[in-house]
Amino acid sequence: MSKISVKNFNLYYTNFHALKNININIKEKRITAMIGPSGCGKSTLLRSINRINDTIEGAHTSGEINISGKNIYDTEMDVDVLRRNVGMVFQRPNPFPISIYENVAFGLKVNRIASNKSVIDETVEKSLKAVLLWDDIKDKLRKSALDLTLERQQRLCIARVIAVAPYIILLDEPCSSLDPVATRRIEELMIQLKDEYTIVMVTHNMQQAARISYDTAFMLLGELIEFEKTEKIFTNPSRKETEDYVTGRFG
Amino acid sequence: MRHFDVEMNDLQNRLLDMAGLVQAMIKAATQELVARDPKQADTVFCFEKKVNIQEIVIDDKCLKLIALNQPVGADLRFITSAMRINSDLERMGDEAVNISRKAFDLIKHSELNPLVDIPKMIEVVQNMVMDCIRAFNTNDSELALSVLAKDDEVNNLKNRVFDDLKILMVKASDMETIQRVVDLMFIAKSIERLGDHATNISEDVIFMVHGKDVRHPRT
Numbered sequence: 001m002s003k004i005s006v007k008n009f010n011l012y013y014t015n016f017h018a019l020k021n022i023n024i025n026i027k028e029k030r031i032t033a034m035i036g037p038s039g040c041g042k043s044t045l046l047r048s049i050n051r052i053n054d055t056i057e058g059a060h061t062s063g064e065i066n067i068s069g070k071n072i073y074d075t076e077m078d079v080d081v082l083r084r085n086v087g088m089v090f091q092r093p094n095p096f097p098i099s100i101y102e103n104v105a106f107g108l109k110v111n112r113i114a115s116n117k118s119v120i121d122e123t124v125e126k127s128l129k130a131v132l133l134w135d136d137i138k139d140k141l142r143k144s145a146l147d148l149t150l151e152r153q154q155r156l157c158i159a160r161v162i163a164v165a166p167y168i169i170l171l172d173e174p175c176s177s178l179d180p181v182a183t184r185r186i187e188e189l190m191i192q193l194k195d196e197y198t199i200v201m202v203t204h205n206m207q208q209a210a211r212i213s214y215d216t217a218f219m220l221l222g223e224l225i226e227f228e229k230t231e232k233i234f235t236n237p238s239r240k241e242t243e244d245y246v247t248g249r250f251g
Numbered sequence: 252m253r254h255f256d257v258e259m260n261d262l263q264n265r266l267l268d269m270a271g272l273v274q275a276m277i278k279a280a281t282q283e284l285v286a287r288d289p290k291q292a293d294t295v296f297c298f299e300k301k302v303n304i305q306e307i308v309i310d311d312k313c314l315k316l317i318a319l320n321q322p323v324g325a326d327l328r329f330i331t332s333a334m335r336i337n338s339d340l341e342r343m344g345d346e347a348v349n350i351s352r353k354a355f356d357l358i359k360h361s362e363l364n365p366l367v368d369i370p371k372m373i374e375v376v377q378n379m380v381m382d383c384i385r386a387f388n389t390n391d392s393e394l395a396l397s398v399l400a401k402d403d404e405v406n407n408l409k410n411r412v413f414d415d416l417k418i419l420m421v422k423a424s425d426m427e428t429i430q431r432v433v434d435l436m437f438i439a440k441s442i443e444r445l446g447d448h449a450t451n452i453s454e455d456v457i458f459m460v461h462g463k464d465v466r467h468p469r470t
Contacts, residue, residue, distance in 0.1 A: 234327075235327060235462060243324045246323045247322070247325060
């Protein structure tokens with residue numbers, strides 16, 4: 001069953017047509033990668049899935065993005081609830097300049113998901129365990145999150161998303177500021193998280209898409225050119241544009 | 252042109268050079284038998300060394316292309332096919348050597364019977380080899396498919412050769428004649444194996460062009 005179903009979706013930045021009639025069905029509890037040259041619209045599509053683009057002046061859409069059967073662009077959609085259910089992790093780790101504990105607890109408190117200290121403690125521990133940070137930092141929870149290494153900061157950001165119990169995690173080039181070892185660890189983490197969450201990831205690193213995603217979407221100039229199983233995209237893509245891009249002949 | 256494309260072209264050219272050597276070996280080995288010309292053995296053995304060296308060089312080149320460039324799509328299919336074709340070509344060279352060795356002994360004696368079906372096999376197989384290499388060079392999957400269709404013809408000819416040789420063997424009253432019949436059987440088998448390798452190469456060409464695995468259709 002598709003977790004995210006995009007139907008005839010268009011997005012404009014004022015007069016610029018950034019996403020052109022996108023149709024894609026993203027399956028649940030899998031990693032789906034979005035690849036394509038810079039400016040092709042992959043990040044725009046990712047950001048449309050939790051309506052972060054709404055904050056950009058002049059951005060307007062047509063068509064639908066259905067999550068679990070509900071169109072998130074319906075007027076009655078509560079965007080705060082949507083963003084809680086569809087968490088986002090950005091290119092550069094962006095922990096708040098507060099303690100590690102407070103970073104993870106932040107969403108719980110702001111969204112009033114929990115106010116009881118023991119419940120918050122339990123959720124912080126569970127979230128940090130899910131991103132394999134707990135054992136290393138359980139004695140340093142009151143230290144500033146900014147003191148962590150970049151890799152750990154990114155893990156913390158994922159923990160912050162997980163704490164509010166989303167069912168979809170969007171990642172926008174989550175490893176682009178990490179070294180190869182840290183990248184590999186975050187990839188392993190994503191592989192573990194996919195058993196619990198539907199993960200959609202934008203990446204410029206095609207080996208990363210090939211290594212960890214199940215499905216891959218290739219976008220070009222605002223259009224979805226090909227959406228297929230990753231192994232097909234990287235061994236025998238159907239479209240010439242995809243072949244040219246994955247083999248490095250353009251882009 | 253990108254450095255990677257230069258390297259890929261070099262790989263293709265090396266395989267074509269190797270294929271040229273193998274074709275020359277097959278021609279020489281079969282001429283040795285049919286034209287009863289022992290001098291052809293020199294060509295076979297001289298080229299075998301070159302083919303063996305090329306096999307190692309090409310394998311090494313493929314490994315480095317994969318390790319250093321992480322190829323995908325058509326590039327990946329080309330390199331994996333090149334590795335298999337490389338191995339098939341080397342084995343074709345070995346079969347040419349086998350034919351040459353047996354022919355060298357056989358032509359010391361008078362002919363048992365005029366060769367009829369073996370030259371026919373040679374002609375079909377040489378065409379198969381030429382076509383599979385041309386298909387590889389030009390990405391021509393139709394030509395590759397036509398090679399697959401000829402494999403049964405070679406097998407049928409081999410069976411006919413074997414049937415004739417078995418009759419000769421039954422009639423034979425001395426060990427020397429039996430040995431010559433056995434040698435001819437080995438030669439027929441080697442020619443058939445050349446056809447099998449040409450078939451393998453054609454299957455690789457189809458995979459390389461379409462990403463479709465046509466090996467073992469009955470499994």
